Structures are given as C-alpha cells and as structure tokens.
Amino acid sequence: MTVKIIATDMDGTFLTDRKTYDKVLFDRLWQLCQEQDIKFVVASGNQYRQIIQQFPGRSDHIAVIAENGGHIVVNGKTLLEEFVSPHAVTRLLSYMESYYPEAIINLAGKKSSYMLQTTPTAVKEALRYYLPAMQYVDNWHRVSDDHFFKVTFLVEESLTSSIQKAINQRFRSDRLRATSSGFGCLDIIPAHVHKGTGLKYLLEYWGLTADSLLAFGDGGNDLEMLKLAKYSYAMANAAEEVKAAAAFQAPANEENGVLKVMASYLMKQEAEHTAFNM
Numbered sequence: 001m002t003v004k005i006i007a008t009d010m011d012g013t014f015l016t017d018r019k020t021y022d023k024v025l026f027d028r029l030w031q032l033c034q035e036q037d038i039k040f041v042v043a044s045g046n047q048y049r050q051i052i053q054q055f056p057g058r059s060d061h062i063a064v065i066a067e068n069g070g071h072i073v074v075n076g077k078t079l080l081e082e083f084v085s086p087h088a089v090t091r092l093l094s095y096m097e098s099y100y101p102e103a104i105i106n107l108a109g110k111k112s113s114y115m116l117q118t119t120p121t122a123v124k125e126a127l128r129y130y131l132p133a134m135q136y137v138d139n140w141h142r143v144s145d146d147h148f149f150k151v152t153f154l155v156e157e158s159l160t161s162s163i164q165k166a167i168n169q170r171f172r173s174d175r176l177r178a179t180s181s182g183f184g185c186l187d188i189i190p191a192h193v194h195k196g197t198g199l200k201y202l203l204e205y206w207g208l209t210a211d212s213l214l215a216f217g218d219g220g221n222d223l224e225m226l227k228l229a230k231y232s233y234a235m236a237n238a239a240e241e242v243k244a245a246a247a248f249q250a251p252a253n254e255e256n257g258v259l260k261v262m263a264s265y266l267m268k269q270e271a272e273h274t275a276f277n278m
Helices: 010-014 023-035 048-054 086-099 121-127 157-170 195-206 220-228 240-245 257-276
Strands: 005-008 039-043 063-066 071-074 077-081 104-109 113-116 134-137 148-154 176-182 185-190 213-217 231-235 248-250
Touching (some): 005 010, 005 195, 005 257, 023 257, 039 195, 048 063, 063 195, 071 195, 077 195, 086 104, 086 148, 086 157, 157 176, 176 220, 195 213, 195 220, 213 220, 220 231, 220 240, 231 240, 248 257
Parallel strands (some): 005 039, 039 063, 113 134
Antiparallel strands (some): 071 077, 104 113, 104 148, 176 185
C-alpha cells in the first residue's frame, strides 16, 4: 500500500461546519507529505480564489481542482480551464427565470462572480465567504466580458433532485450537466467535467495512477472522484449514495475525520519507510 496523492473535498469533508480544521495537526501532516513526496490536492466546487484562502502561505505548494473540475491549478499555475459556452449560459438563465424565478443565480466567471443587485441582503452576506470576488449587476445582459466556469442555482432543497433531472434532460444538447453539492445548491458545468476528470488529468500530469490515490468526499459532486480512487473514503456525515460509492468510511467532518485518516496512512508509510531503510 503506497499513497502518493491525497485529494479531499472541502465543505462537509475537510472543513468542520464552522469552516475550520485542526491547523496544528495539518501542519504536521503537511510536513510528512513533503518528506514522503505525497501530493496534496483540494477538489472542490468552489472558486480557486476562495479555496486557497484556507491555506495561507501554501498557494505555491498545493494543487487545486476548483469549479468541480473546471479549473486546475498546481503550485499557483493554471493548467486547465473549462468554460460553459455563452449561448448555453443565456439559455440556462432564461430557463430558470421562466420556470423557477425564486432561484438565486450566480455566474462563476474567471474574473469574478456575478449576482443580481436584487439578491436578498441575507443571501449576499451568507455567500460572501464562498465568493470573495463578486460583482452585482442590474441584469444578466450586462455580464459579457468574462468566461464562466459554471452557473450555480440555489433552490429550495426539496426541489433539487427534480430541477437537476430537468436541467440534465433539457440541456443535454448543450453538453451540460447539473451536479448537487447539497443544501439546495446545483452547479451547472460542462458534461465531461467533474472532480474525477480533474484527478485523472493530474495523475497523468504527475505520471501516477489511481492505485496511489487516497480521496475523501461527502456529496454528490464527489462520486466520480471516489469511484476513481483505490483508497476512497466517504465521511460519516456523507449522503448514503456517497457511502455506497466509497470503499471506506472516515469519521465525520466535525471530528476532523480527513486529518485522522491522513495521519493513519502517513504515519504507517513513514514507519514502513523507516523499517525498510534500517
């Protein structure tokens, strides 16, 4: 058993519900990763600019699969970008405004995120953490000078599944796919893009295989990543379909479950390496 890549989702997985993690323990594990030449990868539906804020001082030493696989950055350098076509964005906006006018819409652009000025203040405040670069516009036609990684819809949680199915059927010809990260959040991304494709890209980039991949997740947008990894862990707080897709289960995010499993693997590999070189 040799782990060479550790990949983790963030919200509900690596982070507690208060958006924290045990930084002292992580610092020790980070050092072990460096000593054992293990790549640490964050795979999230969030923006790169938001993700990297959780790892101050390490932006030049970390790999990030952002936007559910649409934006891959290694050591501060962008390697891959996948965008939704402008035509598809326009169709998506028209569809949601016609059938689900109560939905909160966010365009995740390369330069910035965009939301309507009329978005409720409470929602703006709640999303500030996730969207550090934000522009508010009077109408969507004013947003033209950017490229979009995804379109995000915030809807009533009970409607998530039905809206997801409707979008996947209606926009199949646009080669788009709706994926859920939970809590009424739907990300609409290019159909061929997901965290699994992002990890496959990095495996090839580094000359490694999925047999050396340890991955953690809790939501529907983690399924492809978990199915790819040989050592796949669903969090104890994960959805049942995620647990079914994973080989193992980690303690809950509130218990810093990712770090606990990482510690077990890294310390075991360190002991094996020490014994081999004695």
